[in-house]
Amino acid sequence: MINPPIDSIVCGDCLELLRGVPDNSIDMVFADPPFNLKKGYRSCKDDLSLQEYLRWCEKWIVEMVRVTKPSGSIFVHNIPKWLIHYSGFLNNYADFKHWISWDAPSSPMGKSLQPSHYGILYYAKCAKQLKFHEVRYPHKRDRKSGFLLKDYGGKKSMLHPFGPLVSDVWTDIHRVKHNKYRDEHPCQLPIHLLERLILMSTDEGDVVLDPFSGTGTTAIAAKRLGRHYLGFELDAVYAEVSKQKLVEEDAASKLGGCWVSFYLKKVVTLRDMDWECLQDFFFLPDAVGKIDSAPITLKSNYLQ
Numbered sequence: 001m002i003n004p005p006i007d008s009i010v011c012g013d014c015l016e017l018l019r020g021v022p023d024n025s026i027d028m029v030f031a032d033p034p035f036n037l038k039k040g041y042r043s044c045k046d047d048l049s050l051q052e053y054l055r056w057c058e059k060w061i062v063e064m065v066r067v068t069k070p071s072g073s074i075f076v077h078n079i080p081k082w083l084i085h086y087s088g089f090l091n092n093y094a095d096f097k098h099w100i101s102w103d104a105p106s107s108p109m110g111k112s113l114q115p116s117h118y119g120i121l122y123y124a125k126c127a128k129q130l131k132f133h134e135v136r137y138p139h140k141r142d143r144k145s146g147f148l149l150k151d152y153g154g155k156k157s158m159l160h161p162f163g164p165l166v167s168d169v170w171t172d173i174h175r176v177k178h179n180k181y182r183d184e185h186p187c188q189l190p191i192h193l194l195e196r197l198i199l200m201s202t203d204e205g206d207v208v209l210d211p212f213s214g215t216g217t218t219a220i221a222a223k224r225l226g227r228h229y230l231g232f233e234l235d236a237v238y239a240e241v242s243k244q245k246l247v248e249e250d251a252a253s254k255l256g257g258c259w260v261s262f263y264l265k266k267v268v269t270l271r272d273m274d275w276e277c278l279q280d281f282f283f284l285p286d287a288v289g290k291i292d293s294a295p296i297t298l299k300s301n302y303l304q
Ligand SMILES: C[S@@+](CC[C@H](N)C(=O)[O-])C[C@H]1O[C@@H](n2cnc3c(N)ncnc32)[C@H](O)[C@@H]1O
Pocket: 012, 013, 014, 015, 032, 033, 034, 035, 041, 042, 043, 044, 185, 187, 188, 189, 190, 211, 212, 213, 214, 215, 216, 217, 218, 232, 233, 234, 235, 238
């Protein structure tokens, strides 16, 4: 049995709390740790020496792998500077799948290239047993004209009506910038980023664990998609904000019987295997040739 109980956000140190989680019991673990960049968290010092930070990171990484099921997925979000070290640790205990490059331009820092992506390391506890589902995102289109932004070289008939399979470069999900959508937290992730990872690597009823839960993004994504969640967070205020937000959430991110990820009333990620059922919920272009000028739209009674 998992102790603490699933479907809870627990306030405390993740290393201590992870000890209560049995070996091979979690379907997906996602960690978004402090980046050691002197961020203004309420309860932790984000300014350790290089060696201290890396020693600490190896400890929770080893724990994350231990609790993951053989069919499970391990994701770690950070900047490239730290991910190269994390890979060194993870390669000893799990199987590398991908470095997902999440496009997120920032300001030039002088005497260096402009940092323009975060990375999400994606490891399988055991590559041969990994649970994985292909996912699709909408075609990229010009905002004003609605035209496809990609030239498909005359192979329009082969385009998927909804959009391409997701690759390891993600340019369609933006960071949460607007205060209207933010909590009082210095680095909150977008819910639909987590929803994409969850749709890829878990099924309904699976358990998702986040040891650095912040204001609950991963737990909210899991609950919306009908998964169980467990979140650990050192700061009592962030933990409380998460609990309050979770009360408002339902397992309702669905079209018919299929779980999908919505953002601003549009479907932004769906599973390839669900398309046959999902297509009935969209107005599709009436001819293949129209796909480059006519985006597919959700039928109005299914807008979330
Ligand atoms: C980068 S933030 C995570 C943000 C989160 N992904 C979200 O979207 O809200 C890192 C979080 O880890 C928490 N934290 C730091 N040290 C911790 C520890 N030892 N155990 C649990 N949480 C910790 C911080 O308080 C902070 O909220």
